[in-house]
Amino acid sequence: MSLVGPIWRTKRDKEVRRGAAGAGYRTLSKVTLRLFDTASRSAREFEPVARGKASVYLCGATVQGAPHLGHLRSAVCFDILVRWLEASGSQVTYCRNVTDIDDKILAAATAEGTPWWELAERNYREFASAYALLGCRLPDVEPRATGHIPDMIALIERLTASGHAYAAGGDVYFDVRTAGDYGALSGRRPEDMLVPAPDSLAPDNTVPDNTVPDNTGEDPGHTAYKRDPRDFALWKGAKPGEPAWRTPWGPGRPGWHIECSAMAAGYLGPEFDIHGGGQDLIFPHHENERAQSVAAGDRFARYWVHHGLVTTAGTKMSKTTGNVLAAADALYRSRPQELRYYLSQAHYRSPVEYTQEALEDAAAAYRRVERFVTRAQSTLGSAASPPETPLEALAESPPRLPLSFAAALDDDLSVPAALAALHATVRDGNYALGTGDHEDAATCLAQARAMLAVLGLDPLAPAWQAGDPSGRLHGVVDALVALALRQREAARARGDYASADSIRDTLEATGVIVEDTSEGPRWELAR
16 A cells, blocks of 8 residues: 555554555665656666765856855755665765856956955855755765866866867867767757857847857857867966966866866766756756767766756746845745755756745645644654664665655656655644554654655754754743643633633744644744
């Protein structure tokens, strides 16, 4: 019997829920994951380079500005992927880079009148803070581009030595014509990637609708030294006022695409499992990464995984267009765990259209889960508490999760279906609490918290207890509220309903919501 279905009321149903019949649940012991691979345009069974291990590279932030909602979604999507791999028993090496030298960073620093490195560091810290507030697992390594210039130079030397790159005018370019399957990742044909000439641009300097955008990520008119307008820069010659490093081709700085190729291979090897990022990076960034790495002799990524974008009014949220909701503003409008729920509830490959109403709906859904967990925990006591490191506990002593939950995440990380399984467990748990079936309620609580740990949403996890890591403050508040509630009950018992109502009103005015239940009054903080 599957978890998603009728409420568990019979003894037989309870036995199935507890796993006595071995039906409806899966013990996490091996990865049966299927992921949609952009390169093959199909969902493929995950077969890692090394059995029992998983290597993941995520294109992280280009820190020319503060993070916005789109950046947060990227972090959350891949945090769930990494958590599921770990919960399924894989030893994960998670690498998320930081691009801290780039055309956009230099332009922003110049406009602001700030040293480029100062601007990059300030924005990086804002990204790190936002990721932490959302409960994202720290990457195992977070390399910065400026710390890996020698690796980039070595990779460019391999490409020039093999005839895939050439120096011209102080720059070094990748020769696209030497890449036999260029365009395979994005599905574009090389002949459709021609850069429009400057005189073909519209009066407002935009590309006409019938012209395919270029593959370089550079100024469309920057073609003077290229053999082919589709060639892209691996190294850019020094310009006055810009940072520069010494190379065999003269001083300069790296191009955007070479940075990720060097860092990914440097930490995960010439062949690794998963390369991720937003769908806006498929072309040109990831296409060019793949081309230069394969040309250098690396097998590079086995799976290319791309998430959908956050949009407003159907338009991608980006700093360029200015239609961004800053991470700080989003975190001000809702609690971090509610924002995380909102960003993760759609399938990762689907776009998320931001509206305040959608955010509020997601917050309400999360609160239903939260209320069950806190109510069950309070009713059942500490015996229902799992270890403080739920993902480690899942790997070392795996509980039986609903098959519907495991199957959902194995099916290309279908979080919407996984959330359906979670909410079904919450409904069953609430029913069990209401009927006084504490044994079944405890089972539901354990399963719900195991699922929430994978999703990074457990209300009792340390990530959401940052303001009270030891729990002492909560204990003090709990004792004071309990005292007030006992006084209220005493007033009701002697018929002094005015005093009882006054106590309740005072509690509500301080942000404590009281609910009278068959088991007695319970309280929670107002949201």
